Amino acid sequence: MKHIVFLLFVLLTATVCAQSQRLPLRFRADGTFKIVQFTDLHYIHNNPHAQRALIRMREVVEAERPDLVIVTGDMIFGEPADKCMRDVAQCLDSLGVPFCTTFGNHDEEFGLSHEELYTILHTPNNVEPEHETGTEFDYMLRILGSRDDSTRAAVYCLDSHNKRHYGPFVGYAWLTKSQISWYRDLSRSLRKQNGDRPVPSVAFFHIPLPEFETAFRKRDTWVIGARMESVCCPRYNSGMFNAMKKEGDVLGIFCGHDHNNDYAVMWEGILLAYGRYTGGNTVYNDLVGGNGARVIVLHEGERSFETWIRLKKGTIRNRLRVPDNFAWSDPNKRPIEKD
Numbered sequence: 001m002k003h004i005v006f007l008l009f010v011l012l013t014a015t016v017c018a019q020s021q022r023l024p025l026r027f028r029a030d031g032t033f034k035i036v037q038f039t040d041l042h043y044i045h046n047n048p049h050a051q052r053a054l055i056r057m058r059e060v061v062e063a064e065r066p067d068l069v070i071v072t073g074d075m076i077f078g079e080p081a082d083k084c085m086r087d088v089a090q091c092l093d094s095l096g097v098p099f100c101t102t103f104g105n106h107d108e109e110f111g112l113s114h115e116e117l118y119t120i121l122h123t124p125n126n127v128e129p130e131h132e133t134g135t136e137f138d139y140m141l142r143i144l145g146s147r148d149d150s151t152r153a154a155v156y157c158l159d160s161h162n163k164r165h166y167g168p169f170v171g172y173a174w175l176t177k178s179q180i181s182w183y184r185d186l187s188r189s190l191r192k193q194n195g196d197r198p199v200p201s202v203a204f205f206h207i208p209l210p211e212f213e214t215a216f217r218k219r220d221t222w223v224i225g226a227r228m229e230s231v232c233c234p235r236y237n238s239g240m241f242n243a244m245k246k247e248g249d250v251l252g253i254f255c256g257h258d259h260n261n262d263y264a265v266m267w268e269g270i271l272l273a274y275g276r277y278t279g280g281n282t283v284y285n286d287l288v289g290g291n292g293a294r295v296i297v298l299h300e301g302e303r304s305f306e307t308w309i310r311l312k313k314g315t316i317r318n319r320l321r322v323p324d325n326f327a328w329s330d331p332n333k334r335p336i337e338k339d
Contacts, residue, residue: 024142024149025098025127025142026145027146034064034298036097036296037070037296038071038293039073039255039256040073040275041075043077044077044282045083047282059312060292066295070102070204071099073256074104074106074107075104075107076110077106096125098126102157102158102160102205104206105160106162127141134183136161137159141157150193151199152199153199153202155204161173174236174237175240176238177238180238191247198248200251202254204255208233209255212231212265212272215272223263225263225273225318227261228287231258252272260286261274262287271323276292278292289312289315307319
């Protein structure tokens with residue numbers, strides 16, 4: 001009898017998990033949708049320095065209570081790869097929040113392919129869809145309305161690859177033309193469903209676009225946050241930023257990869273922002289305040305969002321309202337200041 005009860009319990013649990021995995025992402029009743037971005041965990045199994053990443057992830061999620069967690073690559077950094085990724089997957093799943101991931105340039109270096117690592121990540125709270133996927137490991141997540149099932153926002157997650165190129169463009173690979181076409185087709189499809197209006201969207205991937213460096217070096221851009229290393233991006237610009245600018249839906253692009261950067265800069269109407277390095281002391285990281293995460297809060301029906309960096313013990317830095325905090329204004333039209 002006990003065995004029968006146990007089997008029924010297992011079947012019931014599996015059914016609940018399967019159902020929870022299929023629940024759609026949706027704006028809250030107050031019209032907000034909160035995303036926590038972790039990046040560059042560089043986790044190593046049984047390495048005491050690596051535990052700092054898992055501790056900080058749990059601390060941030062408990063404090064922020066997000067609707068979605070996104071990890072933008074370089075999740076593991078050692079062997080055995082299966083145990084490293086299983087530790088990360090179990091931690092993410094235990095947070096009790098829907099999560100998704102993109103791969104970084106290091107994840108496939110430790111004996112398992114992306115396909116094999118992807119299988120380990122398929123836990124009950126993983127929400128990476130089996131539909132609306134593009135080339136390789138690209139996918140789009142819909143965020144439904146608080147009161148209806150219309151798509152009110154979209155999250156694009158793209159694979160920025162791990163191969164290096166030689167010849168005239170030595171260095172990191174770039175987002176391909178097929179990825180750009182996939183994004184453009186989905187963006188236009190959503191726009192058509194939305195009465196010919198762009199659906200407010202955000203994009204996540206590991207390696208930053210060349211525009212991250214271009215924007216930083218322009219004199220008339222506002223840069224908020226830390227920059228302690230140059231942008232490690234592809235030398236060839238394949239045109240993804242221009243495609244997103246033309247479609248007019250993407251409000252912000254969020255990356256990782258450069259551990260000593262967490263700055264945000266507005267460039268031609270799109271926020272370009274680094275996540276905060278989340279890993280432990282398994283690789284270089286020199287930002288004051290230690291590891292943490294970036295938080296993004298979307299607002300239903302608005303082309304604006306909030307973002308900030310959360311560190312340990314409740315520390316919050318660089319809280320922004322986009323695009324308001326990057327707007328130029330006539331000083332003569334501002335309210336008279338009172339000292």
